[in-house]
Amino acid sequence: MKKLLLLGDEALAQGAIDAGMSGVFAYPGTPSTEITEYIQVNEDAIKRDIHRTWASNEKTAVEAAVGMSYAGKRTMCCMKHVGLNVAADAFMNSAFVGANGGNLIAVADDPSMHSSQNEQDSRFYAKFAMIPCLEPSSQQEAYDMAFYGLDYSERVKLPIMVRLTTRLSHSRAGVIRKEMLAENEIKLPEDPDQFMLLPSYSRAKYKKLIKLQDELIKTSEESPFNSYEAGEDKSLGIIACGLAYNYVKEVFDGGKSPYPILKICQYPLPKNMIHKIMNECDRILVVEEGQPIVEEMLKGYMPNDKIRGRLDGSFSRDGEINPNKVMAALGMANTTGEAIPENVVGRPPALCVGCPHIDSFNVLNDVLEEHGKGHVFSDIGCYTLGYLPPYNAIDTVLDMGASITMAKGAADAGLFPAVAVIGDGTFGHSGLTGLADCIYDETNVVVVILDNATTGMTGGQNYCIEGRLEDICIGLGVEKEHIRVVTPLKKNHEENVKVFREEFDYEGVSVIIPRRECIQTLAQKHRTAKVTK
Amino acid sequence: MKKDIILAGVGGQGILTIATIIGTAAVEEGLNLKQAEVHGMSQRGGDVQSHLRLSDQPIFSDLVPEGKCDVILSIEPMESLRYLPYLAKDGILITNSTPFINITNYPEAEMLEKMLANVKNHIVINADEIAKGIGSARAMNIVMLGAAVKHLGLPMENFENAVKTVFGRKGEAVVESNIKALHAGRENAENNAK
Ligand SMILES: Cc1ncc(C[n+]2csc(CCOP(=O)(O)OP(=O)(O)O)c2C)c(N)n1
Ligand code: SF4
Numbered sequence: 001m002k003k004l005l006l007l008g009d010e011a012l013a014q015g016a017i018d019a020g021m022s023g024v025f026a027y028p029g030t031p032s033t034e035i036t037e038y039i040q041v042n043e044d045a046i047k048r049d050i051h052r053t054w055a056s057n058e059k060t061a062v063e064a065a066v067g068m069s070y071a072g073k074r075t076m077c078c079m080k081h082v083g084l085n086v087a088a089d090a091f092m093n094s095a096f097v098g099a100n101g102g103n104l105i106a107v108a109d110d111p112s113m114h115s116s117q118n119e120q121d122s123r124f125y126a127k128f129a130m131i132p133c134l135e136p137s138s139q140q141e142a143y144d145m146a147f148y149g150l151d152y153s154e155r156v157k158l159p160i161m162v163r164l165t166t167r168l169s170h171s172r173a174g175v176i177r178k179e180m181l182a183e184n185e186i187k188l189p190e191d192p193d194q195f196m197l198l199p200s201y202s203r204a205k206y207k208k209l210i211k212l213q214d215e216l217i218k219t220s221e222e223s224p225f226n227s228y229e230a231g232e233d234k235s236l237g238i239i240a241c242g243l244a245y246n247y248v249k250e251v252f253d254g255g256k257s258p259y260p261i262l263k264i265c266q267y268p269l270p271k272n273m274i275h276k277i278m279n280e281c282d283r284i285l286v287v288e289e290g291q292p293i294v295e296e297m298l299k300g301y302m303p304n305d306k307i308r309g310r311l312d313g314s315f316s317r318d319g320e321i322n323p324n325k326v327m328a329a330l331g332m333a334n335t336t337g338e339a340i341p342e343n344v345v346g347r348p349p350a351l352c353v354g355c356p357h358i359d360s361f362n363v364l365n366d367v368l369e370e371h372g373k374g375h376v377f378s379d380i381g382c383y384t385l386g387y388l389p390p391y392n393a394i395d396t397v398l399d400m401g402a403s404i405t406m407a408k409g410a411a412d413a414g415l416f417p418a419v420a421v422i423g424d425g426t427f428g429h430s431g432l433t434g435l436a437d438c439i440y441d442e443t444n445v446v447v448v449i450l451d452n453a454t455t456g457m458t459g460g461q462n463y464c465i466e467g468r469l470e471d472i473c474i475g476l477g478v479e480k481e482h483i484r485v486v487t488p489l490k491k492n493h494e495e496n497v498k499v500f501r502e503e504f505d506y507e508g509v510s511v512i513i514p515r516r517e518c519i520q521t522l523a524q525k526h527r528t529a530k531v532t533k
Numbered sequence: 534m535k536k537d538i539i540l541a542g543v544g545g546q547g548i549l550t551i552a553t554i555i556g557t558a559a560v561e562e563g564l565n566l567k568q569a570e571v572h573g574m575s576q577r578g579g580d581v582q583s584h585l586r587l588s589d590q591p592i593f594s595d596l597v598p599e600g601k602c603d604v605i606l607s608i609e610p611m612e613s614l615r616y617l618p619y620l621a622k623d624g625i626l627i628t629n630s631t632p633f634i635n636i637t638n639y640p641e642a643e644m645l646e647k648m649l650a651n652v653k654n655h656i657v658i659n660a661d662e663i664a665k666g667i668g669s670a671r672a673m674n675i676v677m678l679g680a681a682v683k684h685l686g687l688p689m690e691n692f693e694n695a696v697k698t699v700f701g702r703k704g705e706a707v708v709e710s711n712i713k714a715l716h717a718g719r720e721n722a723e724n725n726a727k
Contacts (some may be wrong), residue, residue, distance in 0.1 A: 005556060005566065030572060114571070171569040171584075171595035172556065243595075250594035323598035335600035337624075338617040341648045343640040345611075347543065349579035350635065382577065459572075 003174035008164055009034035011139040011175045012106060015146025017044055020181035022073035022101075023051030025061040027429065028458040029080030030115035031169035032108035036078055037459075048183065056464045057400075057429045058083035062090040062105065069103040069159070070195055072187030074150050076104040081120050082399065083107070086430065088125070094159050095129035096197055096205045100189045102150030103159040108169050111290050112320040115166075117380060117397065119318060121290035126161040126267060130209050132216050133161040133267040134225065135242035139173040141225060141265060147178065152219070156212070157194075165289045167320065168243050217268050225265035228273055233258040236330075237281030239274075239298075240264070241288040243321075248287055250323045251332060269294065283308060285329060289321050350385060356452050356516035357383045359488035359496075361393040363514075364421070364448070366493075367500045371417055377410065379403035379431075381423035382456040382518075394421055401430030407445045408438050417504050420447045425455035428465040432476065438509045439477035446503050446510045452518040460521040473511050482506055488514040534564065536686050537597040538585040539616045542608035543633045544578050547674040550699065551606070552583045554678060557695035558687050559587045569595040578635050580612055587686070606681045608660070608674055609633045610645055617652070625654040627681045627722070629673070631661040656680060658721045664714060672714035679718020680725075689719070 006014060013035045016024070026036040039045045039052045051068070055061035058079040068075040077087075084091060084107050091105065107125070110116040126133035134149055136142040142164070149160040193201055220226060231237075236259045240248040245263045249255040262277045264270065278284060278298070286295040286309035295309035308314040314329040315321065324336060351358055361383075368375060378384060378394035379402065386393040396406060403420040411418035422431050427449050438445050449469060455461040465472055473483050484503060486496045496514070503510035538555070542548040552568055559566050569584040584597045599618045605626045607613030613628035620626060628649065632639065640648070649657055660676040675696070682689055693712055700708045 003560070005560065005568075007570070034572070167569055167595050170572050171567060173567045173592075173595075174560070174565065246593040246595065250598060255591065255593055322596050323594050327598075335598055336618045337600040337602075337620045337622070338652075340617055341614055341651075343644050343648060344614045345636065345638050345640065347578075347580045347612075347636055349544070349577035352577065385577070 003176055005172050006139055006143075006175045007034055007170055007172050008136065008139050008142045008168035009108070009170070010038040011142040012136075012146055012162060012164070013038040013042070014175065014177065015143035016074075016076045016104065016150070017042055017050065018178055018180045019147040019150045020074050020183045021050060021076055021146075021150065022048075022183045023065070023068050023075045024078065025051070025055050025064040025068070025075065026078035027055050027058045027061050027083055028455055028461045029083050029108075030458060031110055031166045032078045032080045032083070032106065032164070033458050033461070034169065035106060044180065054461055054463065058087035059090050062087040062094065065103055065105070066090065066094050066097065066159075069099045069101045070189065072101045073184045074102040076106055076146075078106040078108075080116065081107055081109040081122050082116065082118060084122055084125055086400070091125065092129050093197060095131045095209060096202055097195045098157040099153045099159050100157070100187070100194065101184050102153035104146065104149045104153065104162055105159050106162040106164065108164040108166070109290055110166050112166070117399070119290075121293060122161065122163045123267060123290065123293050126163070127293070130213060131158050131161060132156070132219070133163055135163045135265050135267070136168060136225075137242050137245045137263070137265055139168070139171070139175050142168065143175045143177070145225070148224070156216070156219070158212070163242070165243055165320075213268065217271050220266045220268055220270040221272050223266040223270070226270050226273060227263045228276065229257065229261040229263070231257050231260040234260065234280050235282050237262065237277040237284050239277065239284060239286045239294060241286075241294055244287040244289050247321055247323045247326045251327050251330065264294070269297065274298070282306070285309065285314060287315070287321060287326060287329070348388065350388070351382060352519055354519045355382065356488045356514065356518070357386060357450055358391070359490060359493070359516075360448065360450055360514040361386045361391045363488070363493060363496045363500055364419070365391070365393050366497050367504060368419075375415070375417050376419045376421055377403045377407040378420075379422040379426045380457070381426055381450075383421060383423055383450055386421075400426050401434055404431050404434035404445070404447055405437065407447070408434065408441070408443050411443045411445050412441070416444065418445045420445060422447065422449055423456070424449055424451040424453070424466070424469060425461075425463045427469070428463045432472065435473070435478070435509070435511075436476050442508055444507050446500075446512065448512045448514065451513050451515040452521075453515075454518045454521045456518045456520065460518065460524060469513055478509055478511050482508065482510040483513070484510070485513045485515055488516050534686055535588040535590065536586070536604065537602045538587070538604045538606060538685070539597060539602050539619055540583040540585060540606050541612040541616055542581055543612060543635070544581050546608045546633065548581060548583055548608060551674055551678050552585055554675075554692065554695045554699050555585055555587075555685065557698050558691035561691050561694060562687055564589055565592050567592045567595045580615060582616060604681060604684050606677060608677055610649060610657070611640060614648055620652075623654070625656065625684055626652045627656045627677070627684065629660040629677050630657050631659055656722050656725050658718070658725055660718065663717050663721055667710070667713050667717050669710035669714060672711050675711045675714040676718035676721075679715040680722035682715070682719050683722065
């Protein structure tokens with residue numbers, strides 16, 4: 001069969017489609033977005049009418065996937081690492097109820113924070129929930145793991161995590177497809193108690209999950225994705241997890257390592273393989289992308305000189321692994337070339353020329369002049385760049401949705417004015433409940449919802465409450481006359497300043513909606529219109 | 534055969550199109566390929582790069598190790614220099630000379646020229662002007678690809694076919710102007726190297 005050139009994200013997507021998945025449930029977030037975007041335009045997915053629209057947020061996505069699994073069909077949900085924090089309640093409990101139809105939970109981590117507000121390792125969540133985790137080292141493995149994972153999920157009756165990292169998600173390589181499988185028929189769980197978490201039932205389920213762990217370890221030991229490569233020189237053994245395996249192979253000519261290598265792409269850890277390499281080798285170097293979870297498990301709490309990795313400084317404690325870091329950890333000569341010349345300066349990302357957010361920030365800055373700095377609680381999106389010069393318009397960012405609730409907390413502390421600046425997409429993701437809190441408490445806040453009609457930061461996806469912002473605010477209890485829609489354009493500056501000022505003066509909950517479409521999605525629409533003409 | 538390439542530029546300049554064309558040309562030759570792209574935040578006018586690895590042997594890492602890159606191909610002069618730690622001793626830097634200035638502390642033209650001249654093997658051409666000269670300013674990135682063809686280890690024919698595949702959807706005229714850009718880039722680079 002002809003090879004397809006696919007991103008790691010796309011390979012997983014194609015695998016899930018071919019393995020008979022009936023629905024993907026996802027919320028966009030770099031580097032996971034391309035999984036769902038691939039399914040949304042894939043011909044087979046369209047022909048089968050696989051569910052493929054975006055969810056409101058990661059929690060609703062995981063819950064919907066559990067529902068599809070309950071109905072007996074194969075499903076996958078996708079998110080970035082921080083998305084799993086949002087979905088954590090549903091995720092942790094999904095391990096208790098387990099799976100009926102196969103359920104893959106794909107989470108893409110972003111070590112080095114190329115496009116994220118923090119660095120965290122989703123393998124901890126898989127361990128926390130006591131479910132298996134697959135971590136592909138190549139695009140082909142990402143494809144194959146969709147088949148393996150969905151099948152395994154149905155056999156062991158548990159959701160399975162697939163953990164990706166940025167470099168695999170966004171790197172392309174040849175992938176060979178398998179025969180496409182039929183979708184499952186609807187089939188309710190055999191055990192009517194399976195999806196019921198009353199405490200008495202949960203206690204039994206937890207015992208069962210604990211008992212299952214030995215079987216999960218045994219499956220890891222037999223997994224096609226874990227392997228032991230013999231090596232002559234037993235002074236060192238290398239444990240290489242997921243993508244880090246490639247970096248280890250890269251530094252040896254033709255991939256031939258003098259040291260034994262244990263490749264781990266399926267968790268829980270394969271115990272007997274770990275024992276073997278620990279017994280055979282004098283020292284162990286653990287190479288893993290993300291946080292030192294494997295290293296910590298092997299090292300234990302007491303001093304232990306045998307295990308090397310991120311904790312003893314063989315690797316940096318944070319950031320991505322790469323071939324040069326592996327060379328350094330192995331004491332090999334550094335291959336690096338000339339240094340970057342001093343006069344090469346940084347080029348940070350910036351708001352697009354003509355972005356509507358710019359006009360909103362200019363208005364906000366004018367109005368805030370009389371109050372000084374420190375009043376603007378913001379959120380995650382393109383507008384986060386408003387922190388940087390020349391705007392310096394916002395003061396905080398925590399997590400999606402936190403602008404409104406942080407402004408509320410500060411207002412409750414007595415801060416005036418307390419302003420929240422949130423994107424329309426982020427408001428749909430997790431802003432509504434915060435606004436409801438403000439209404440309930442009659443908090444004195446100004447909530448600015450930047451309506452650019454899209455989820456700009458992640459590449460312009462639709463979102464669930466598009467076109468209904470005013471109705472939703474009214475429904476939540478905001479007074480009609482304090483919902484103000486303005487058009488963020490330079491020529492409207494004075495008029496907009498006036499509107500903002502009026503709402504700053506109002507004691508209570510105000511919502512201001514600067515509305516103008518993102519120029520990138522607008523340009524995209526023009527391009528597609530031209531092609532279809 | 535093994536070529537490790539780094540493509541460089543600023544978000545929105547079209548380096549991913551170059552990557553796709555080289556990728557398509559390599560697949561026609563039956564080579565293995567890995568191509569690491571940058572998506573997300575840095576696409577907003579920040580620096581972007583793509584690591585492209587071609588080989589008739591299995592390729593392990595998605596990233597080119599530092600000091601192993603055969604060709605840096607850049608659409609923007611300052612950006613080409615950002616990846617010098619990756620360039621092998623006998624590797625070559627090929628860049629467009631037209632700066633993209635969206636920051637306030639961009640280096641002076643003279644300084645930039647000096648820094649480029651310091652690189653052992655380099656080709657610097659004004660791709661923007663060449664593209665304008667043949668009447669298709671937008672094909673600037675393909676002019677740059679043309680300038681690198683000789684150093685990519687694949688026949689010109691493969692690149693022409695790849696341009697047809699990648700731009701085919703946009704019609705005959707677009708394909709034609711991009712093939713013209715490919716040749717213009719190659720010729721200019723050859724003259725420049727003399
Ligand atoms: C929990 C979580 N999920 C997803 C993301 C990825 N993400 C970053 S910003 C953003 C939404 C941006 O949309 P919007 O609020 O409309 O602002 P815009 O970028 O359009 O200005 C998303 C989904 C994230 N950072 N956190
Ligand atoms: S993508 Fe859209 S919202 Fe984001 S900076 Fe550009 S114009 Fe603004």
